[in-house]
Amino acid sequence: MKILITGAKGFVGKNLIVTLERLEDLEIYQFDIDTDPALLDTYTKDCEFVFHLAGVNRPQNVEEFMEGNFGFTSDLLNSLKNNHNTCPILITSSIQADLDNPYGKSKKAGEDLLFSYGQETGAKVLVYRLPNVFGKWCRPNYNSAVATFCHNIAHDLPIKVNDPNVVMNLVYIDDVVEELIRALNCNETREGDFCIVPIVHTIKLGEIVELIYSFKNSRSELSIPNMADAFTKKLYATYLSYLPEDRFSYPLKxxxxxxxxxxxxxxxxxxxxxxxxxxxxxxxxxxxxxxxxxxxxxxxxxxxxxxxxxxxxxxxxxxxxxxxxxxxxxxxxxxxxxxxxxxxxxxxxxxxxxxxxxxxxxxxxxxxx
The missing domain is CATH 2.60.120.10 (Jelly Rolls)
Known part of the structure; x- marks a missing residue:
């Protein structure tokens, strides 16, 4: 089976690819911002499933939101059309698609374009409106507060919390990848017109920060976080991935x-x-x-x-x-x-x-x- 993944070098893309590479009988076409654009036409000729993960989160100017989240989606769908390829296509959107801001509007435009494409061509489309995603390999100071907090606290850098009472809805990268694999196998989790990651963690921002600081202090206290709590277990694994490379070890008395x-x-x-x-x-x-x-x-x-x-x-x-x-x-x-x-x-x-x-x-x- 030939699978096309756009945004292959991104946070979700990297985690998905290392999982897919362990499966048999798969050929993965990786496409990212630095890929030769001509390869898009090559890949869309015979790909049998598309994970459209590419997107723009922190552009230099707001116009790039629409260019990246709508414009490239349009290019991808046109390439599939030109090659008469109606394979299933999955897109990772955002819960911000419901919001009236440049990022949300661009995500909504990409969703609408995909739904129209599905109606026009009969192709199966899967739209995932993801909440905040956290886990290893997520870029700090980019699009995830959890990544930024983990990185900064692990590196003894300051963090800024405007409102600790803000309630966060988060999904863990491994749970996201598991759901994407289910979608690949025609077993996606649906909720109305959209698809969802079924395991969502709801917690206040201030509580997340307290947990991460407790992870940092656990070395001196010789403590272990509460691994019976699913979110704590996942957040601790995430925090460890941001440790400075010269601080993996710590001394005992x-x-x-x-x-x-x-x-x-x-x-x-x-x-x-x-x-x-x-x-x-x-x-x-x-x-x-x-x-x-x-x-x-x-x-x-x-x-x-x-x-x-x-x-x-x-x-x-x-x-x-x-x-x-x-x-x-x-x-x-x-x-x-x-x-x-x-x-x-x-x-x-x-x-x-x-x-x-x-x-x-x-x-x-x-x-x-």
């Missing part, structure tokens, strides 16, 4: 002594904390028990033994562990426990605790195994 080190990696109030424990050869750590606090140990390098003894009992239980055979050991409540490095090199253990350590209520009681 290593608590070091002659026994090795202990470093917290993640702290969450609802899912506990994850830490990395490094033990020197021959070192034993632990010898304590908990009432309610529970843990999971996973040795990923080296070899050792985890010992348990139920409080009030003399019986010692041993679990030999090694990085050569990964297995998680639960640390039950009411058992004093320790972990000893039996190898000749450092032993590295990933430790999860069901609650973050609270020095005011440690629930940790010393007792030799």
């Amino acid at each position: 290593m608590n070091v002594d002659n026994r090795g080190s202990f470093s917290e990696m993640i702290r969450t109030p609802e899912r506990g904390q994850v830490s990395v424990n490094i033990s020197k050869p021959g070192i034993t750590k632990g010898n304590h028990w908990h009432h309610t606090k529970n843990e999971k140990f996973l040795v990923v390098s080296g070899r050792g033994v985890i010992r348990f003894r139920k409080v009030g009992s003399d019986k010692v239980i041993e679990y030999h562990v090694s990085g050569e055979k990964l297995e998680v050991v639960d640390i039950p409540t009411g058992y004093t426990h320790n972990i000893e490095n039996l190898g000749d090199s450092d032993m590295v253990t990933i430790m999860w605790a069901n609650e973050c350590f609270d020095p005011e209520k440690p629930d940790t009681y010393f007792l030799e195994v």
Whole structure:
């Protein structure tokens, strides 16, 4: 199947193309502003589906809105007509097509042109009035406040919020691409004359900004955003894509002594904390028990033994562990426990605790195994 994509280098275009390229039996014709104009006629001769994603958002002058959003659409449809090609054509418009501004008027003109084309030729037309789209690869300081906020906050640059109470309707780029693929397979989501992306997130602008700042602070706080919330999960993924390339990593505080080190990696109030424990050869750590606090140990390098003894009992239980055979050991409540490095090199253990350590209520009681 031959597919023509206009605006191929744009935000939606790039995300759509990398998805389509994973599918079999597709040939993609990519057309953008720097493509040889003569190729438009070549591509429209035998293309079997058109994703018309090209558009103008931030022109030098307002006249370019109509030239880009109406004029090029006209050129594309005329080229299809000249080649007697009535394949389906999908256009990404904007909810602003209902507004009385130069951008909205140009989008509305492009929609009307496409609907008329469909009536004239019998071609299937799909018009998507998209709300604000966010996600990776969106240009900051161009047509997305979310992209601008993510970029600026990640780069320690100021942002400007005129009204934090403005309600935003947003769609995530992956949800957009999934819907476009459904449309390609004749399974589009329709609402009257228009097509829609069915998953829309509604949130105040100020709340978006607060979330993005919380993402930035999560490194120092060792926190993880609430991944159970769909919008937070998608916004966090978007924020990470704007990190400066020299700031992908961040240091952890290593608590070091002659026994090795202990470093917290993640702290969450609802899912506990994850830490990395490094033990020197021959070192034993632990010898304590908990009432309610529970843990999971996973040795990923080296070899050792985890010992348990139920409080009030003399019986010692041993679990030999090694990085050569990964297995998680639960640390039950009411058992004093320790972990000893039996190898000749450092032993590295990933430790999860069901609650973050609270020095005011440690629930940790010393007792030799």
